[in-house]
Amino acid sequence: MALTATGSDTPTRTGRRLSVGPSLALLPFLVFVGIFLIIPTVTVIVQGFLENGRFSLSNIETLFTGTVMRALWKSVVLSASTALIGAVIGAIASYLVVSGNPDGLLRRGAVSLSGVLAQFGGVTLAFAWITTVGLGGMLQRALEAAFGYDVFGGSGWLYDMPGLILVYSYFQIPLMVIVFLPALNGLRPQWREAATNLGASTWQFWKEVGIPVLTPPFLASALLLFANAFAAYATAAILVSQGQIILPLMIRAALTSEVVLGQQNLAFALALEMVVVVAVVMWVYNWYLKRAARWLQ
Amino acid sequence: MTGSPSVGFRVFRAVFLLACVAFFALPLVAMLDFSTKIPATGERTFADWQALVTNDSLRESIIVSVELAVLTVAGMVLLLVPTMIWVRLRVPRATRLVEFLCLLPLTIPALVIVVGIKNVMAWVNYYIGDTPLALTFPYIILVLPFSYRAIDSALSAIDVKTLSEAARSLGAGWPTVFVRIVLPNIVGGVLGAATITVALVLGEFTFGSLLNYQTMPVEIAAIYKVQARAAVAAALASIILIAVLLMLLSYVSRDRRTREGRATA
Numbered sequence: 147m148a149l150t151a152t153g154s155d156t157p158t159r160t161g162r163r164l165s166v167g168p169s170l171a172l173l174p175f176l177v178f179v180g181i182f183l184i185i186p187t188v189t190v191i192v193q194g195f196l197e198n199g200r201f202s203l204s205n206i207e208t209l210f211t212g213t214v215m216r217a218l219w220k221s222v223v224l225s226a227s228t229a230l231i232g233a234v235i236g237a238i239a240s241y242l243v244v245s246g247n248p249d250g251l252l253r254r255g256a257v258s259l260s261g262v263l264a265q266f267g268g269v270t271l272a273f274a275w276i277t278t279v280g281l282g283g284m285l286q287r288a289l290e291a292a293f294g295y296d297v298f299g300g301s302g303w304l305y306d307m308p309g310l311i312l313v314y315s316y317f318q319i320p321l322m323v324i325v326f327l328p329a330l331n332g333l334r335p336q337w338r339e340a341a342t343n344l345g346a347s348t349w350q351f352w353k354e355v356g357i358p359v360l361t362p363p364f365l366a367s368a369l370l371l372f373a374n375a376f377a378a379y380a381t382a383a384i385l386v387s388q389g390q391i392i393l394p395l396m397i398r399a400a401l402t403s404e405v406v407l408g409q410q411n412l413a414f415a416l417a418l419e420m421v422v423v424v425a426v427v428m429w430v431y432n433w434y435l436k437r438a439a440r441w442l443q
Numbered sequence: 444m445t446g447s448p449s450v451g452f453r454v455f456r457a458v459f460l461l462a463c464v465a466f467f468a469l470p471l472v473a474m475l476d477f478s479t480k481i482p483a484t485g486e487r488t489f490a491d492w493q494a495l496v497t498n499d500s501l502r503e504s505i506i507v508s509v510e511l512a513v514l515t516v517a518g519m520v521l522l523l524v525p526t527m528i529w530v531r532l533r534v535p536r537a538t539r540l541v542e543f544l545c546l547l548p549l550t551i552p553a554l555v556i557v558v559g560i561k562n563v564m565a566w567v568n569y570y571i572g573d574t575p576l577a578l579t580f581p582y583i584i585l586v587l588p589f590s591y592r593a594i595d596s597a598l599s600a601i602d603v604k605t606l607s608e609a610a611r612s613l614g615a616g617w618p619t620v621f622v623r624i625v626l627p628n629i630v631g632g633v634l635g636a637a638t639i640t641v642a643l644v645l646g647e648f649t650f651g652s653l654l655n656y657q658t659m660p661v662e663i664a665a666i667y668k669v670q671a672r673a674a675v676a677a678a679l680a681s682i683i684l685i686a687v688l689l690m691l692l693s694y695v696s697r698d699r700r701t702r703e704g705r706a707t708a
Contacts, residue, residue: 168533172541175526179544182584186559187551193559239463242456258693262686263467268648269660270678273667274470277477277675284473316467377552380648384664394554401558401653417558421551428550 187421194418197411205415214396218419220307221376221393228314229371235315236322237364243323244330257327260320267317268380275313276385280304305386313381318371325370329363362437369431373424393420471679478676494666494673495680501673504662507575511658512644514579516637519590522583524633527594528625531603545591548584553649556581564654575656582650586643590636597632601625638692642685 197204208214243256278285281301289297303309333356341351379394390396393416400413479487496502523545530537548556560581567577603625610624626633651658657665659681667674 168529169537171529172526172534172537175522175541176544178522178580179547179584179587181563182560182580183544183547183551183556185563186556189559189562190555235463238459242460245452245456258690259467261693262689265642265646265685265689266682268646269664270474270646270682271470273675273678274474278470278473282482284476285469316470319463320467373550377554379552379554380652380660383648383652394552397554397558398653413558417555421555424552425550 190414190417193414205411208412209415209419217390217393217396220391224310224392225372225375227311228318228375229368231315232318232322232371233368236319237326240323240327240330260323263320264317264324269384271381272384310382314375321371321374322367325367333359366431366434369427373427377424474675474679478672478679491672492676495677501662504657504659508645508659511578512641515582515644516640518579518583519586519640523590525621528621532607545587549588557650557653578650578656582644586640589639593635594632597629601628635692638688642688645681646685
C-alpha cells in the first residue's frame with residue numbers, strides 16, 4: 147500500500163511514509179464512532195440471533211407472532227399515513243410559498259419555521275396537543291362551548307392511533323417543506339412560459355410537465371418522511387405511557403421490563419426489525435433521489 | 444409562477460397558508476393558556492413558571508441538560524473539526540468513509556442505538572462514574588449528521604489546501620494551521636454545528652429516559668403527573684429556547700449562503 151501511494155497524484159514532500167501516517171490521525175474519530183455507533187448496532191444485529199449465547203432463530207421467530215406483527219402493522223400504518231398527509235400538505239404548502247416571491251419574506255420565514263417545527267417532538271409536542279385537544283384542552287373547550295357537546299367524544303383517541311397520526315403530522319409537514327422546497331426550484335419558470343407560448347393551459351402544463359418532473363422528488367421525500375415517523379420514539383412514548391401499540395413502544399416495554407426473562411433478547415430482535423425497515427427505506431430513498439436528481443440539475 | 448396569479452389562486456393560497464399557521468400555532472398557544480390558568484377560577488398566574496428555578500429536581504435537570512449541551516458541543520468540535528480538515532488536506536480518499544459514518548445516525552434510529560449500547564455505557568460508567576454526563580458520548584453520535592453538514596459546507600466554501608500550504612511554506616506547524624488559519628475561516632459553520640447540537644441535546648428524550656438519567660425532558664415528563672402546569676410551562680420554555688436557537692441558525696447559514704453566492708457570482 148505504501149509503495150503504490152508514492153506515485154499518487156498529489157506531490158508529497160516526505161515520500162512513502164505519508165500514505166499510512168496521515169491516516170492515523172483519523173483514528174480518534176474512527177474509534178469513537180466504532181465504540182458508540184458501530185458496536186451498539188452490531189450488538190443489536192448479533193444479539194437478535196442469539197439465545198443464551200448460542201445461535202438461535204427463536205427471537206426472530208417471535209417477530210412473526212401476532213402481537214409483534216400487529217405492532218409492526220400499526221407502525222407501518224402510522225408511518226405511511228403521516229408520510230402521505232405530510233407529503234401532500236407539505237408539497238402544496240411548499241408550492242404556495244414559492245409561488246409568491248421566490249426570495250421573499252414568506253419563503254424565508256417558512257423555511258426557518260419549518261426547520262424549527264421539524265425538530266419539534268417528544269415531551270413538548272405531546273403536551274402541546276394534550277393541552278389543545280385533550281380533555282379540558284383549549285380547542286376542546288372552545289368547540290364544546292360552541293356546539294354544546296364534546297366534539298371529540300372524550301380524549302381516548304388522542305392516546306391511540308388517531309392521536310399519534312395527528313401529532314406526528316405536526317413534524318412531518320414541516321419536514322416535507324424542508325426536503326421538497328429545493329425540488330420546486332428545479333421547476334423552471336421558463337418551462338411554464340414555453341408551455342404557455344405553445345398554447346398549453348395551466349392544467350395541461352401540470353399534467354404534462356409539472357407533475358411528471360416533481361413526482362420523483364415527491365416520492366423520495368415521502369419515503370424520508372416514512373422513515374422519520376417509523377424511527378420516532380419520544381412523542382409516542384409520552385403520549386402513550388402504557389401499552390405497546392407500535393413497534394418503538396414494544397421495544398420500550400421489552401427493554402424496561404425486568405419481570406419476564408428473555409425480554410432483553412426480544413428488545414434486540416425488535417430493534418433489529420426496526421433498523422432493517424428503516425435501512426431499506428433509506429436505501430430506496432437514496433437510490434431514488436439519485437435518479438430524481440438527473441432531472442433537477 | 445408567471446405573471447400575476449389569478450384571484451382564485453390567491454384566495455386559495457391565503458386560506459391554505461392561514462390554516463397551516465393555525466394548525467401549528469394553536470398547540471403552542473394552548474400550552475401558554477394551560478400553563479398560566481387556574482382551571483377552577485379561570486385566573487391567570489405565572490406562579491408555575493417560577494417552578495423552572497424553584498423546583499429543585501427540575502432546576503437540577505435543567506443544569507444537567509445545559510452541561511450536557513456544552514460538553515457535547517466541545518466533544519463534537521474536538522472530534523469532528525480536526526478530522527474533517529485533516530481529511531481534506533491529507534487523506535482525501537477517506538472523504539466518502541467519513542461522510543458515510545457521519546450520516547449513518549440518520550439511518551440507525553436512536554432507539555436502536557439505545558438497545559445496543561448497554562454494555563458500552565456500563566464500560567463508560569466504570570471509568571467516569573454513574574453520572575448523566577455520560578450521555579455526552581452517545582449525544583455526540585446523535586448530532587454527527589447535522590454537525591457534519593454545517594462544517595462541511597463551511598469547509599467547501601474555502602480553499603483549505605491552498606491556505607494550509609501557504610501557511611506551511613511560511614513555517615507554520617500543523618497546530619497553527621488548524622487553529623489560526625483554517626478555524627477562523629470556518630467559524631460560521633462551527634457555530635451552526637454548535638447551535639443545532641445545543642438544540643438537539645436540550646430536547647433529547649430517548650436516551651435520557653431509557654438509560655434512566657434525569658435530563659430536562661425526562662424530568663419534565665416526570666413532574667407532569669404531579670405538577671401538570673409547571674411541566675407544561677417548562678416544556679414551553681424549552682421549546683421557545685430551542686426555537687430561538689434554530690431560528691438563529693437559519694439566519695446565520697442564510698447569511699453565509701448569500702455571501703458565498705455573491706462571491707461566486
